[in-house]
Amino acid sequence: xxxxxxxxxxSTGEIFMQVRQAALGVQGEKIIFVEDAAKLNxxxxxxxxxxxxxxxxxxxxxxxxxxxxxHVHASQFPNIGLHMDLPLLEWLExxxxxxxxxxxxxxxAQEVYPRVVDRMLRNGTTTASYxxxxxxxxxxxxxATAAAKGQRALVGKVNMLMNCPENYREESVEESLxxxxxxxxxxxxxxxxxVQPIVTPRFAITCPENQMRALxxxxxxxxxxxxxxxxxxxxxxxxxxxxxxxxxxxxxxYHAMGLLTDKAIMAHCVWLDDExxxxxxxxxxxxxxxxxxxxxxxxxxxxxxxxxxxxxxVGLGTDCSAGYSPSVLDAMRRALHVSCSVGMEHTKDHVxxxxxxxxxxxxxxxxxxxxxxxxxxFVVGKEFxxxxxxxxxxDSPLDIxxxxxx
Ligand code: GUN
Ligand code: FE
Numbered sequence: 383x384x385x386x387x388x389x390x391x392x393s394t395g396e397i398f399m400q401v402r403q404a405a406l407g408v409q410g411e412k413i414i415f416v417e418d419a420a421k422l423n424x425x426x427x428x429x430x431x432x433x434x435x436x437x438x439x440x441x442x443x444x445x446x447x448x449x450x451x452x453h454v455h456a457s458q459f460p461n462i463g464l465h466m467d468l469p470l471l472e473w474l475e476x477x478x479x480x481x482x483x484x485x486x487x488x489x490x491a492q493e494v495y496p497r498v499v500d501r502m503l504r505n506g507t508t509t510a511s512y513x514x515x516x517x518x519x520x521x522x523x524x525x526a527t528a529a530a531k532g533q534r535a536l537v538g539k540v541n542m543l544m545n546c547p548e549n550y551r552e553e554s555v556e557e558s559l560x561x562x563x564x565x566x567x568x569x570x571x572x573x574x575x576x577v578q579p580i581v582t583p584r585f586a587i588t589c590p591e592n593q594m595r596a597l598x599x600x601x602x603x604x605x606x607x608x609x610x611x612x613x614x615x616x617x618x619x620x621x622x623x624x625x626x627x628x629x630x631x632x633x634x635x636y637h638a639m640g641l642l643t644d645k646a647i648m649a650h651c652v653w654l655d656d657e658x659x660x661x662x663x664x665x666x667x668x669x670x671x672x673x674x675x676x677x678x679x680x681x682x683x684x685x686x687x688x689x690x691x692x693x694x695x696v697g698l699g700t701d702c703s704a705g706y707s708p709s710v711l712d713a714m715r716r717a718l719h720v721s722c723s724v725g726m727e728h729t730k731d732h733v734x735x736x737x738x739x740x741x742x743x744x745x746x747x748x749x750x751x752x753x754x755x756x757x758x759x760f761v762v763g764k765e766f767x768x769x770x771x772x773x774x775x776x777d778s779p780l781d782i783x784x785x786x787x788x
Pocket of ligand 1: 478
């Protein structure tokens with residue numbers, strides 16, 4: 383057993399950023415008690431642990447839940463900080479698809495993915511929902527890497543068949559399903575308690591109806607989470623309307639395909655109309671808010687308060703490489719700035735507080751990736767998934783978040 387005594391900072395769900403002096407006991411992976419620090423002697427008797435089990439935090443240190451990145455493209459890290467001069471659809475075609483295509487060479491995956499996972503962990507991201515590429519072999523490398531390095535991860539082989547380069551797409555719906563199912567089996571065979579597969583139709587523009595339906599069924603058969611992009615930019619929404627005119631909206635389309643479940647992570651959701659918002663809330667699908675990305679590729683300002691007022695689950699995503707920073711701390715800062723812009727357009731009630739940003743980065747993210755019953759805050763029975771922050775350490779996350787390139 384280990385007992386940490388000192389400052390804990392977490393979201394309780396009701397209190398978005400609670401700071402307390404506490405004693406937190408961990409046995410194996412699990413939190414077995416969280417009590418006021420003043421009760422340490424009582425706890426020693428009750429749980430029968432020796433003084434040598436106690437870890438006293440210094441006055442410059444605190445424990446907080448590990449950061450959750452609910453939307454990030456591991457395969458786009460080579461482009462971080464580059465190519466932010468075009469809006470989404472042009473950006474995908476000119477820069478992003480060619481970079482992702484290079485993962486057909488397994489050596490690229492073996493070179494890039496370990497550095498991605500290391501960089502995420504250095505930034506305090508203990509949980510991430512990753513998009514890889516369409517390549518089965520390379521996506522296996524990402525899953526195995528996260529498992530080996532001890533990062534909690536959802537890993538998705540990207541599914542896409544149309545409106546993308548001929549040399550960078552799956553060959554058919556059959557191949558897409560076969561390889562996705564093989565990836566699901568492979569991930570399970572790793573026997574890692576931390577890494578799970580996630581079904582990943584890229585977005586409606588690249589996925590024909592029969593593929594989306596089949597992937598919805600596959601996710602339901604294997605009880606998998608699902609991730610995609612939704613209502614990110616106005617041009618994207620127009621194109622979806624043209625491709626799928628018989629559906630009342632982009633969100634209704636995903637719903638009809640079986641993709642809008644309580645295990646779904648929908649990135650962006652900048653431009654949802656009221657009916658779409660209602661549907662998303664009803665289905666309990668989560669939203670990954672990616673403010674850095676939304677600014678860089680000119681997608682728009684997402685009104686996060688509007689989502690929260692409708693009881694939609696919201697977490698933060700770095701969305702590298704449309705977002706230029708792999709740090710969730712950066713995502714918190716951008717989320718606050720974007721909410722100030724939204725506040726100027728609407729009222730100050732639409733502005734997020736720093737405590738709300740902290741909640742989105744931890745428990746909010748855990749809810750979006752459907753792991754809130756095991757991580758996200760310090761509650762008895764949950765796993766001890768935490769980071770130790772020392773504000774006086776020369777290499778604290780406050781300093782390193784923009785360091786190092788891949
Ligand atoms: N929509 C479809 N693919 C992508 C992607 O790779 N990044 C972002 N930001 N949006 C997308
Ligand atoms: Fe994305």
